[in-house]
Amino acid sequence: MTLTLHAYWRSSASYRVRIALNLKGLSYAIVPINLLREGGDHRRQEYLARNPQGLVPTLEVDGVPLTQSLAILEWLEEEHPLPPLLPRDPICRAQVRSFALAIACEVSPLCNLMVREYLDRVLKLDTAQQQAWHTHWIARGLAACEAMVAGGTGPFCFGEAPTIADCVLVPQLYNARRFGIDLAPFPTLLRSEAAMLALPAVQRAAPEAQPDAA
Amino acid sequence: MTLTLHAYWRSSASYRVRIALNLKGLSYAIVPINLLREGGDHRRQEYLARNPQGLVPTLEVDGVPLTQSLAILEWLEEEHPLPPLLPRDPICRAQVRSFALAIACEVSPLCNLMVREYLDRVLKLDTAQQQAWHTHWIARGLAACEAMVAGGTGPFCFGEAPTIADCVLVPQLYNARRFGIDLAPFPTLLRSEAAMLALPAVQRAAPEAQPDAA
Numbered sequence: 001m002t003l004t005l006h007a008y009w010r011s012s013a014s015y016r017v018r019i020a021l022n023l024k025g026l027s028y029a030i031v032p033i034n035l036l037r038e039g040g041d042h043r044r045q046e047y048l049a050r051n052p053q054g055l056v057p058t059l060e061v062d063g064v065p066l067t068q069s070l071a072i073l074e075w076l077e078e079e080h081p082l083p084p085l086l087p088r089d090p091i092c093r094a095q096v097r098s099f100a101l102a103i104a105c106e107v108s109p110l111c112n113l114m115v116r117e118y119l120d121r122v123l124k125l126d127t128a129q130q131q132a133w134h135t136h137w138i139a140r141g142l143a144a145c146e147a148m149v150a151g152g153t154g155p156f157c158f159g160e161a162p163t164i165a166d167c168v169l170v171p172q173l174y175n176a177r178r179f180g181i182d183l184a185p186f187p188t189l190l191r192s193e194a195a196m197l198a199l200p201a202v203q204r205a206a207p208e209a210q211p212d213a214a
Numbered sequence: 215m216t217l218t219l220h221a222y223w224r225s226s227a228s229y230r231v232r233i234a235l236n237l238k239g240l241s242y243a244i245v246p247i248n249l250l251r252e253g254g255d256h257r258r259q260e261y262l263a264r265n266p267q268g269l270v271p272t273l274e275v276d277g278v279p280l281t282q283s284l285a286i287l288e289w290l291e292e293e294h295p296l297p298p299l300l301p302r303d304p305i306c307r308a309q310v311r312s313f314a315l316a317i318a319c320e321v322s323p324l325c326n327l328m329v330r331e332y333l334d335r336v337l338k339l340d341t342a343q344q345q346a347w348h349t350h351w352i353a354r355g356l357a358a359c360e361a362m363v364a365g366g367t368g369p370f371c372f373g374e375a376p377t378i379a380d381c382v383l384v385p386q387l388y389n390a391r392r393f394g395i396d397l398a399p400f401p402t403l404l405r406s407e408a409a410m411l412a413l414p415a416v417q418r419a420a421p422e423a424q425p426d427a428a
Contacts, residue, residue: 048361053316055320066305066309068316075307091280094288097285098285101282101285101318102267102281104315105322105323109323110324123339129337144267144268147266
């Protein structure tokens with residue numbers, strides 16, 4: 001099985017998939033998609049044929065393009081079940097997925113490049129307004145996530161092994177720091193992140209470790 | 215197993231879960247959560263203890279709260295596999311999930327009540343600017359979804375049986391009409407919606423069929 005990941009080094013969704021691929025111990029080629037280049041690689045017809053949303057990442061599996069990071073993580077879990085990134089108990093699986101979706105639905109999409117461009121170019125918000133927007137949604141989302149895992153025994157979000165919740169959390173905290181968000185109110189999230197960042201597989205997935213890192 | 219759905223009649227995410235529960239033939243009680251009441255039922259401490267994001271729906275399973283509609287749909291699929299709402303082939307499953315996530319991540323969260331309140335009260339956008347915002351994200355998202363299923367043989371999004379893609383599509387098209395979006399460019403989506411709306415289980419999930427419909 002040949003895996004090719006079309007990704008951008010600093011994209012949160014790309015980072016999620018890299019973490020999961022590395023934790024599963026899978027080999028893959030990376031095709032950098034430069035979102036910031038004039039015109040944008042993601043807007044080219046060749047890329048849109050693989051990913052009609054024009055988003056990263058796309059994982060090609062023997063040439064078949066899979067899109068949406070959480071759908072890719074579920075596919076990985078089904079096809080490469082070891083080590084598992086979801087617990088076995090159905091209620092626990094739902095809780096892990098809910099945590100991941102709370103970030104993937106209500107935080108990331110409100111602060112991604114498409115939205116930033118709209119706030120800047122269409123609504124012409126000033127820098128302070130744009131910062132307030134990002135701070136609002138990121139801090140609100142992380143507060144809900146902290147509540148979802150506070151009281152857990154750790155070290156990861158949901159116990160002693162990484163799950164897709166951790167795969168989504170690490171890129172979101174990386175992103176939050178870019179926006180200068182105060183992370184002190186989220187000690188459980190920071191503990192999980194520290195446990196993840198201690199893993200070589202996660203370190204190799206870091207944005208700065210990618211071939212297209214600028 | 216006792217199922218209690220905390221939901222708001224016109225919420226897209228609540229509507230998704232009602233459709234899936236009905237297609238699975240499951241019985242459940244409904245607890246209306248009035249998002250528009252002064253203060254908002256979803257902001258009360260009692261509700262936040264179940265759903266830290268303060269969003270609807272929450273599905274209580276023997277008293278254990280499950281949140282995030284797509285996590286609930288996955289739980290339903292695992293615990294009540296018949297009739298299936300995901301195909302068997304792993305690649306096809308990924309494609310169905312990707313379609314559902316394209317709506318659940320990049321359309322719904324940009325147009326939900328929390329964002330509408332921010333656009334109105336914080337950014338003080340006028341009516342035309344707010345409408346332009348919603349039209350932009352909904353039309354863009356639906357165009358990508360149309361591309362993801364165009365060429366399929368139907369009648370549903372991914373073949374001859376409903377999947378979670380259809381469970382997410384129907385509420386999104388209902389929502390798009392509220393915002394006056396022109397749906398003519400999306401014939402494949404409209405075909406899938408028509409197939410869904412012909413099913414009594416889907417009809418019973420309609421917003422207007424709910425006890426709290428205003």
